[in-house]
Amino acid sequence: MRVAFVGKGGAGKSVIAGAFCRLLARSSDRPVVAIDSDSMPGLAFSLGVPSTDTMLPPEIVEQVGPDSEREFVLRDGLTALQAVERYAAESADGVRLLQFGKLRGHVRAAGPSQQAFRVVVDGLRGADCHLIGDLPGGTRQPFFGWASFADIIIVVAEATPSSMLAARRLARLARPGGPAEHQRIVAVVNKAVDPADSEHVARFTKLRVVGVVPADPAVWAAERAGVALIDAAPASPAVKAITSLVESIVVEAP
Amino acid sequence: MKIAVVGKGGSGKTTTSAILARTLARSGRHVVALDCDTNPNLGLSLGLGMEATEGLISLRDSVGDDVEHARTWESIVARFGADAPDGVRLAIVSKIEDPDFGCP
Numbered sequence: 001m002r003v004a005f006v007g008k009g010g011a012g013k014s015v016i017a018g019a020f021c022r023l024l025a026r027s028s029d030r031p032v033v034a035i036d037s038d039s040m041p042g043l044a045f046s047l048g049v050p051s052t053d054t055m056l057p058p059e060i061v062e063q064v065g066p067d068s069e070r071e072f073v074l075r076d077g078l079t080a081l082q083a084v085e086r087y088a089a090e091s092a093d094g095v096r097l098l099q100f101g102k103l104r105g106h107v108r109a110a111g112p113s114q115q116a117f118r119v120v121v122d123g124l125r126g127a128d129c130h131l132i133g134d135l136p137g138g139t140r141q142p143f144f145g146w147a148s149f150a151d152i153i154i155v156v157a158e159a160t161p162s163s164m165l166a167a168r169r170l171a172r173l174a175r176p177g178g179p180a181e182h183q184r185i186v187a188v189v190n191k192a193v194d195p196a197d198s199e200h201v202a203r204f205t206k207l208r209v210v211g212v213v214p215a216d217p218a219v220w221a222a223e224r225a226g227v228a229l230i231d232a233a234p235a236s237p238a239v240k241a242i243t244s245l246v247e248s249i250v251v252e253a254p
Numbered sequence: 255m256k257i258a259v260v261g262k263g264g265s266g267k268t269t270t271s272a273i274l275a276r277t278l279a280r281s282g283r284h285v286v287a288l289d290c291d292t293n294p295n296l297g298l299s300l301g302l303g304m305e306a307t308e309g310l311i312s313l314r315d316s317v318g319d320d321v322e323h324a325r326t327w328e329s330i331v332a333r334f335g336a337d338a339p340d341g342v343r344l345a346i347v348s349k350i351e352d353p354d355f356g357c358p
Contacts, residue, residue, distance in 0.1 A: 008263070008264075008293060008295075009262070009263015009264045009293075010263045010264010010265065011263075011264070161298055161304055162268070162295040162298050162299075165295060165298070165304065165307075165308070166293050166295070169293060
């Protein structure tokens with residue numbers, strides 16, 4: 001299945017996506033590939049990958065065609081899944097992390113690796129693996145190409161006006177024309193403190209709420225320590241809620 | 255004086271900007287608050303309310319492709335901005351309406 005996490009900055013996309021990937025990897029035979037399309041590191045921490053700099057080596061792609069209409073393809077004989085298995089960083093539970101790449105000084109410096117990222121992600125379209133994407137915060141290029149082939153878009157929202165407003169904008173952006181008809185757009189309420197939060201988000205965004213992750217001090221503690229929530233507090237209420245989320249998404253996915 | 259507030263998502267840029275803007279305005283300065291986020295929520299933090307924040311037209315959309323007859327920034331902010339508490343004038347720069355807009 002292919003799942004994209006979107007939402008306002010700070011809503012908790014990376015924390016939820018990281019634990020989601022790890023839990024999915026434990027319960028599934030297929031490889032799980034986590035895609036971090038954000039140029040700021042977030043998913044590496046929440047997956048527990050030691051390095052936050054895990055870009056693909058640029059040599060795995062080659063340019064075809066003249067410079068004016070250049071295109072990049074995977075090097076001869078290499079499939080996208082092989083490239084991931086060979087070159088992508090690996091977390092505990094065997095999740096592979098693909099990172100779009102940091103912006104270092106000048107954007108162009110990271111260019112070749114970012115081409116490799118695009119080619120590999122595009123090549124994973126038909127591969128037999130789970131693709132879980134953590135998309136940049138807010139509504140700036142929220143769908144970033146690849147999410148157009150996600151089966152499920154999960155909008156992470158807190159029950160605050162700014163977070164729900166962002167969620168509603170994202171839901172609106174996701175609908176017209178963009179994603180295919182089979183796509184499902186659903187909401188996960190994060191940092192819930194009140195039983196009414198879920199209904200509040202559902203009413204405001206008009207999205208179906210498929211999970212409620214409570215406000216949990218274990219999440220703050222893990223973030224402050226820079227470690228994965230699932231390693232720091234495996235029995236925490238937040239991890240329990242994300243476990244239920246994985247179970248319900250697995251059932252829903254086509 | 256021009257102040258830009260940047261940082262990671264969720265770290266408190268919008269809240270900090272709003273308090274800065276209102277505090278400066280209270281001390282008698284003329285303040286224009288520009289929301290440069292494509293997910294513009296500065297209006298909420300300034301105390302403008304949800305409907306007024308959602309109703310704002312972005313400056314980029316207001317100018318459109320009419321670069322020949324571009325107006326002054328003062329006239330654009332006067333026409334398309336909104337008055338927030340303490341006399342802060344708020345305007346938003348761009349809003350994304352297209353899911354795969356632009357390059358990363």
